[in-house]
Amino acid sequence: MHNLLNNxxxxxxxxxxxxxxxxGLSLGSDSFFTLNNLTSLLNNNAINLxxxxxxxxxxxxxxxxxxxxxxxxxxxxxxxQVLRQIGGGDWVTGIVVCGVIGIALGLVNMFFIYRFRIxxxxxxxxxxxxxxxxxxxxxxxxxIYNLPDWLTDRVVMFEYEAADGTWSELTLAVGAMVVCVVATWLLIQRTNLGRQLYAFGDNPEGARRAGVNxxxxxxxxxxxxxxxAGIAGLMQANIVKEVVPNALIGREMDVLAAIVLGGARLGGGKGTVLGCVLGVMFVAVTQNGLNLLGVSPxxxxxxxxxxxLVAISTSNIDFADLFRRRQEAAK
Structure with a gap:
């Protein structure tokens, strides 16, 4: 309950x-609060989310x-490589293949962490x-440019043409993002496994003694x-219509920063999907706003x-209680 209130x-x-x-950015830049820019924000940050x-x-x-x-x-x-061997496949095949490979890579991490206590x-x-x-x-x-046709097809979830001729659209990556966000929320908030995850992260030894595997x-x-990671890789290939080996490298810290800003604790046992979404959007809006204002990247x-630093150092501060104490001291 205490963690929930803090979240x-x-x-x-x-x-x-x-x-x-x-x-502030809407007042500072005419280009910020436009449908074209807002849809671009979602498209450009779907992979990160x-x-x-x-x-x-x-x-x-x-x-x-x-x-x-x-x-x-x-x-x-x-x-x-797998899709080439089976004749190209389709979206269902692609999602399954990418999901299985992604899970396998994740379980490699888990194996070394659990088996060798690293x-x-x-x-x-x-x-x-x-x-x-x-x-x-x-x-x-x-x-790699020779991708299956279905993977390079441009899939648009929403599109709108303004009177001035500018186009606004939401791509398939945004749809995948929504599904992933909802699925994660269901996992951690509506299942027994999710409750066990929180308990394990908050107190691993206590959770183990309580029977958590x-x-x-x-x-x-x-x-x-x-x-x-598998789904994000598939969506990235659909966005750029090719596979670029090092295109996604270097974005890890931005994602980690967003989650920490959203209230997740590096020590475990704390964090929400809403906070995660807000954190990603904070980072995205900050970067987008600085670009529109011409500020150095x-x-x-x-x-x-x-x-x-501010988020971590103030995460345990109750500002309402602090303000109340100062008012009482001033009387």
Missing amino acids: RKTEIRLGIVLLAMIV IWAVGLLVVLIAGGIDISFAVASSVVQYLAV VSIVVTIATYNAYFGLLMFFSKGRN VAAMQALAFGWMGLM FAFKMIIGGAI
Whole structure:
């Protein structure tokens, strides 16, 4: 109950800050609060949000994973090879193939973490480098353009042409993002496994003594992250119409930052899907707003880094209680 209240306070604070930013950017730039820019925000950050809900489950379980972007790249490359062997397949086949490969890569992380009792960040740093090295070795760094026709088809969920001739649209990646967000919410909020994940992340030894299967919790967390990485890889291939071995590398910290800003605790046992979504949108709006205002892109990393420090250092502060105490002291 205490964690739930803290999560709600974090979500409310972040929501107020995000709303203030939207209002400020709308006044500062005529291009920000337009349908074209808002749909572009969703399209451009759909992959990040798919990753984010996967990483949220890992963080709730007390782990951390920084190999997910490389895993998505590996999934793309391997899936194309498999699909070529079976004659191209279709969307259902593609989702199954990418999901299975992604889960397998996630379970590799889980195996080393559970079997050898290695800290998750150390394992995922190792697999990050191993996956990336193997990918670049076998692909020779070359892009793959010969994809199945169904994968390169442009799928639009929503489109609108304004009077001035500008187009606004939402692509298939946004639809996949919505499904992943809802599925993750159902997993952690509406299932017994989700409750066990929170308990395990908050107090691993206590959860183990209460009968929670440690291996199952870690397999679920890293397997779910792998599944989300697989889906994200498939969506990225559909967006760019090719497989680029290193296109997704380097976005890990932005995703991690967004989840921490949304209230997830690096120590485990805390975090919500709503907070995760708000965190991703905060990072996305910040980057988009700075670009529209002509601010140096280097400022983005500085601002996000500062925001993370503030979020972590104030996560346990009850501002309402602090304000009340100051009022009482002033009397």
